Each structure stands twice: as structure tokens, then as C-alpha cells.
Amino acid sequence: MSLVLAAIGVLAGLALLLGGLIVLVSRRLPGREATAVERLNAALPQTQCAQCGYPGCRPYAAAMLAGEADINRCPPGGEATIVELARLLGREPLPLAPELGSPPSPQVAVIDESRCIGCTLCLRACPVDAIVGAQQYMHTVIAAECTGCELCIAPCPVDCIDLQPRADSLPVGARLQAPVINPVTPPANAP
């Protein structure tokens, strides 16, 4: 009987000791690198337009954190994003990089439905899945989702997509929010 108790005691003691250590360490540790990337990513407009020269918003955030990219390379975000990035990184705000053009006024893609041939090429180009439609059927743009990134213009074979100024004056980024992944959650253990 005492042997069984000792066994239970040893295992429970080891488990409590290690568990307590893990909890203690994870509470004491300072903010992690991953958290910083998530914060920068959340400040970006999530258009995934790649105008910054990176494949998407998150890679751009990682590059900024690594000091490889300047904070003024996001045209869809405009000045508000640059100010926010400067605050997060503790740098001075910069004007938008001149080679990327002036910050655009909010715009939205509109498909001229009488000319659309239903080729689905713009569906594949859209980074935010804002275009609905199917093969041989007319497509249309969900205006609330569209970020005005212009990526659907070039693939269209019949040039039926135009950009128009946005009627509602919501700034880009007010509609889309990147989820901030909780960095405390450890990755699930694979077998």
C-alpha cells in the first residue's frame, strides 16, 4: 500500500513540479517575436496586394520587424497605417515611398456585367475573395469586401472591370482585420 502511495506521490510530484515550472516560465518571459509580427500584421490593411514587394501583409510585417523593409511601403493603408507602424516600431513616420505612387483614394472594383464572359480569371486573382461567380456565369464584386487593390484588372480578357471611387468613405482596413493569434497557445503535439 505504501508502495502505491509512493508511486502516486512521485509521479504527481514530478508532474506538479514540471507543470509549475512551465507555468512560471511562460508567465515571466517577455513579449515574443511572434507577438510583434502579429501586432504589425494587424496594423496592415490585409489587402494582400503585394505592392510592398512582399507576397502578402504578414511577410511584409516580418520583413519590417527584421529591419529589411521600410514602414512606408503600404499604399492601400495610406498615412494612417504608416503612423501606426511607426508607433509600433518606435520609429519616425515617413511619407509613402514615392515609387509606389500617392496614397489612393478609397476605390472599389466594378464589373461591367454585360461584357463579362464568365472566365473566372479575376476570381483567382482576387486576394480577398471579393468576386463571386462561376465558369460561364456572370461575375460580380462584393463591394464591402473589395479592397481596391487592382489585381483583378490585368487578368480580365475583355477589360470589363473598372475601378470607381468608393461611395462609402470607409478607409481600407476598417472592414478587414487580421486575427491576432494568441501566442501563448503552444502548438498541438503531433503523435
Place this chain on the structure above:
Amino acid sequence: MTELALIVIATVLVNNLVLVNFLGLCPFMGVTSSTTGTTGMALATAFVLTLAAATGHLVYTWLLVPLELTWLRTLAFILVIAGLVQLTELIVRATSPLLHQVLGIYLPLITSNCLVLGVALINLTEAEGFVQAVVYGLGAAGGFALVMVLFASLRERIDAAPVPVAFRGAGIALITAGMMSLAFLGFAGMIRG
């Protein structure tokens, strides 16, 4: 010193855990399709194996033997190794993002591997002291890394070779692993000589 060197040679070549004891076959087949992933896995395993050998020895000698609970060793080893690896992963993630990028996903993966538990258990009969136990863990890790890198390079060459359709993929990989195992059995002759 020569004794320790012998332990290393023996665990790397003669008693290679993967090819002679057939432990850790899951990462051996699973992570060797490219050489880049293999290096990360080998490094993470080297770390966890050494840690497992050291802590396993300590827990066994100072906790389980005095309390006459040696039959509890498997459970206790799993608990201690998993806990320590989780702890190390937390510390690595916070202190060295670069190292975490290299080892990150592999550390929790290798924790529950039979290779790690195997080293801790074999150590009980093979090693006579703490230093020997750690060296045994290091040697086992070296042997694992060697076999992983060799096998990954072989598989990269096999990818470019004209393999008969029926043998493609896992089939030719298993045949190759078997032939490697046969080749490593040849090192057993070193002991008698």
C-alpha cells in the same frame, strides 16, 4: 577517455538506434524527403536525446532506485522528458527566435518519439555513470543524425532515378532503408576484431 570514445563509436555505428534497434522509424521515413528539414530534425533530436539521457539517469538513480520504484521508470521518463522539452521550447522561443525557427516544430514532435524513451531505457543497462549516460545520449543523437542525413541524400538521388512504377515512393524508400540496415550490421564485426 577511450571508453567514452568507444561508447560514441558504438552508438553511432555498431548499435545505431535507427538501423540496428529499429527505433525512431517515424521521423526516419517521414522527415527525410528533403535535406533541409532533416537538419532541423537531427539538431532537435540531438538536443532532446542528450536531455533525455541525462534526466533519465538522474531521475532513475536519485529518485526511483532509493524509493524502490524502478518499475515506474517508463512512465516517469515520459513525464519528465515531455515536461523538460516543453520548458526548453518556451525558453528557446522567447530568447532565440532564430534557433526556434530551426528547431521549433521538431522539438514537440520528437518528444513523444520511441527513440527518446528508448535511449533513456537502454541507458539503464548500458551506462554506468552520469557522464557515460550523457555521452551515450550524444552518441545516439550522432548516429541518428548521420543516418537521417545519409538517407535524405539517398532519397534525393532516388527521386531523380528511373524507379519501376510499383516501387515508387514509400516502397523504394523502405527497400533502401533495409539495405542501409544490412550495411550497418556489418559494423557489428568491429567488436570482435
